[in-house]
Amino acid sequence: MTDGVSRPTLLLVHGAWHGAWCWEKAASVLRADGWRTRAIDLPSAGGPAGVHDDAQAVRGALELMDGPVVVVAHSYGGAPVSQAVAEAENVSRVVYLAAYQLDAGESVLGFHGVPGSSAPGEFEAVPDDPIAMFYGDVPRPEAEEAAKRLVPHSARSFRDVLTRAGWHTVPSAYILCEDDQALPAWSQEVMAARSGVVHRIRSSHSPFLSQPVELAALLARIALQPDA
Template sequence: MSVHCSGSPGHDEHRSLVEFVNCSPQTVKETTGARTRHVVLVHGASHGAWCWYKVVTLLLRKGYKVAAIDLTAMGRNRAVADSVSSIEEFAKPLLDYLESVTEQVLLVGHSLGGITISYAMEQYPEKIAKAVFVVARMLLNNQSFLSSLPPNTPARLPPGSKKLAYANGRSAPPTSVEFNLKQAVDFLYSESPEEDIQLALSLLSPQPYVVYRETVTLTPERYGRVPRFYIKTSRDRLAPPSDQQVSIDRNPPTMVFTVDSDHSPFFSTPSELTTLLEEICKMTIER
């Protein structure tokens, strides 16, 4: 695949698996001076910091400071998914980390992690140099993940692909959701190496459901201050490129990139994903 670019400088051949286009009137420059050196990685539904292990390794080798976050009830965080009652509570490990940093970071969210990083952008815009949405939902103000979905999206999921838990009774909203592990392979990891699939199947955990249904307040003065980049996944069976484009068109980012990946590029195309993150780190935005 050749590299296509609109409104930015020339690029090297080693990025031949990446296609990108400029989406907004902002001017993007590539520099070697004012680059972001600190990368914060945020997982999506039912995953944890563990899913980024390849990307973390590659970024560390390139000299970046890297933090992969376990959100509340995810990964090594010992909270119970059914007890999480708000996005604020779910995002607390990320918010605590951002509060502690003394330099601006590149904030990266995968899939449902787009909700979490959007919330964090509203809370700590001054701590975030740029935000990257890796096949991640970009909300409008007062939207939830569920209200932002394109029509008929739930019908695309295989029957029995998820199981809802109702810790507060059937008359109350669900409290957590769990993937059917056998079906997860097909719609999450269709292009991923077998060893990574087995790792994921042993570590996936229930996801607090509140993250799907709670609306998020996003203001131009705070969330809108942070330049956003979007990475599309062209072989995605969970979120087809057409669905990703709906999110992009509704809330255009500064730039859009594409990797030839399933829904989990941290497994299936880690080198290409890391190269993109590094290139975004080098960019400065003129507004």
């Protein structure tokens, strides 16, 4: 097994309505296997921040970490991560987990063909049925507890346009969740085509809760791949 000292650190970035808490199970599995992890909270979750504020939060975390770092972005988190890693020097790879691997000039809303009409300060409420949308294969009691922790998310962050996309210069991998009800597999396919390699798991939108052991093993395997 590779010595933990020579392994990259994993920076875990959550998606919309969520927080760093959602990574706890998968991160625990990774740490038990000798991996160093850090999860951050994005300011757009519960606050009026935009995608560039979130990108600054990601960059701030990276500046405090010794390289190399593998950044794992879930769902909306892919947008600020793509922006952030374009200006980071210690990132060896980005892993998009059912995430928005957007290009410069794109936004989350724009990817779906929706006009960006929301005003700054507005929030997107937690979806009406978050269990069906996010946690379809998570045990019901755990899914209910996760749903209680969701918070309104900044609408501006969905509208903001990326000015840079770091995956053009930083190696990337995409993990496509085949049973995803939040970001359908066909949408993921479009963005996964931008990654250097694509992995598929039969999971809902939240494998960090439904399949933490399997996801941790896959992240470890990706993180140890040569940079290319």
